[in-house]
Amino acid sequence: DAGVTQSPTHLIKTRGQHVTLRCSPISGHKSVSWYQQVLGQGPQFIFQYYEKEERGRGNFPDRFSARQFPNYSSELNVNALLLGDSALYLCASSPQARYGYTFGSGTRLTVV
Amino acid sequence: AQTVTQSQPEMSVQEAETVTLSCTYDTSESNYYLFWYKQPPSRQMILVIRQEAYKQQNATENRFSVNFQKAAKSFSLKISDSQLGDTAMYFCAHNAGGTSYGKLTFGQGTILTVHP
Numbered sequence: 380d381a382g383v384t385q386s387p388t389h390l391i392k393t394r395g396q397h398v399t400l401r402c403s404p405i406s407g408h409k410s411v412s413w414y415q416q417v418l419g420q421g422p423q424f425i426f427q428y429y430e431k432e433e434r435g436r437g438n439f440p441d442r443f444s445a446r447q448f449p450n451y452s453s454e455l456n457v458n459a460l461l462l463g464d465s466a467l468y469l470c471a472s473s474p475q476a477r478y479g480y481t482f483g484s485g486t487r488l489t490v491v
Numbered sequence: 492a493q494t495v496t497q498s499q500p501e502m503s504v505q506e507a508e509t510v511t512l513s514c515t516y517d518t519s520e521s522n523y524y525l526f527w528y529k530q531p532p533s534r535q536m537i538l539v540i541r542q543e544a545y546k547q548q549n550a551t552e553n554r555f556s557v558n559f560q561k562a563a564k565s566f567s568l569k570i571s572d573s574q575l576g577d578t579a580m581y582f583c584a585h586n587a588g589g590t591s592y593g594k595l596t597f598g599q600g601t602i603l604t605v606h607p
Contacts, residue, residue, distance in 0.1 A: 412593040421495075421582050421600050422536070427593030435594045467534055471595070476524050476588045477543055480595060482536035 381405070383483035385470050391489045392460050400455040400486045404472030410434075411453040412480070413445060414469040422469055428453055457488075465490045493518045493585050497598035504573045505606050511558075512568045512601050514583030520544075524586045525559070526595070527568045531579040539581070542566065573605045 384403045392398050404411050410429045414422035424437040428447035442458045451472075457464055467487050471480040494517045504510040516525070527539040542550045542559050550557050554574075558567045570577055583598040 410593045412595070414595075416534075419600075421584075421597030422595070424594050424596070429593065437594075469536060471536075471593075473593065476586050476593075477541075479524075479526055479538045479541045480586075480593075481538065482528075484533075484535050 383470055383472050383481050385468075385483035385486050387486060388484065389487045389489075391491060394460055394462060394490055396460050396490075398457050398460060398488060400457075400468050400470075400488070401452065402455070402470030402472075402483060403452045404470075405481055408472035408474050408481075409451055410473050411447055411451065412471045412473075413453070413455045414471065415439075416467045416469055416485070417465075418467075425455065460490045462490050464488065493520075493523075493587060493596045495583050495585050495596050495598040497581075497583055497601050499601045500599070501602045501604070503604045503606060504570075506573055506575060508573055509569060509571045510573055510603065512570075512581050512583075512603065514566045514568070514598055516564050516566065516583070516585045516596075518564070518585060518587065520587045523588055525557075525566045526584045526586070527555070527557070527566075528582045528584060528597075529577075529579045530582065530600075536582075540568065570603075575605050575607060577603060578605045579603060 412427040413425040416422040426445040427435040467485045470483045473480045525542045584595045
C-alpha cells in the first residue's frame with residue numbers, strides 16, 4: 380500500500396514568492412495534518428483538515444493557508460515567502476487518533 | 492495548552508545495551524494519546540510506539556517499550572538490545588484526541604547515537 384506521498388520533495392523559492400505543497404494521504408484516511416519542522420527542532424502544527432473542513436490551526440500567520448479536496452488530498456499554500464519559512468514541511472494522515480499518524484517524507488523548502 | 496518536554500538533548504549507548512529516553516508532558520485532558528517517533532538522518536518521521544492514556548498497561552513493540560506514569564505525566568521510552576540502525580532523533584508527542592485528534596504536540600527531541 381502507498382504511504383503518505385508529498386510533492387515536490389525539494390523546492391527553492393525567492394523571498395516574496397508563493398508556494399504550493401501537496402499531500403496525498405493513505406487510502407481511507409480522512410484526516411490530514413501539516414507540520415513545519417525547522418532543523419534541530421520538533422515539528423510545529425500548522426493545520427488539520429478532516430472531511431474537507433479545517434479542524435485546527437496552529438500559531439502561524441495568515442500567509443499560511445490550506446485546503447482538502449474530495450479525495451482527501453490536501454494542499455498547503457504559503458504567500459509572501461520569508462527567509463524564516465525555510466523548513467521541512469511534513470504532512471501526516473490518520474484514520475483515528477488512537478492508531479497514530481503516518482508521515483510523508485516531507486517537502487524541503489528553501490527561501491533565498 | 493499541551494506541552495511536551497524532553498530533557499535529554501543527546502544520549503549515547505553501546506550496541507546491544509539498553510537506553511531510556513525521558514519525556515514529560517502537561518495536559519488537562521483525561522484521555523489522550525502519546526507517541527514516540529524516530530527521525531533518522533533521512534528526516535522520515537517513523538512511528539515507534541503508541542500509548543492510550545486510559546490503558547494502564549505499558550505498550551511494547553519488539554525491542555521498544557514505554558514506562559507510562561499517568562499521575563506523574565511521564566512517558567519514557569526504553570530501547571533494549573540497541574542496534575546501529577536505532578541512531579536517530581527521537582521525539583515524544585502528545586495528542587488530545589477528540590476534535591483535535593489531528594494535532595500532535597512534539598517535544599524538542601533527543602538525539603540518540605548507538606556506538607559499535
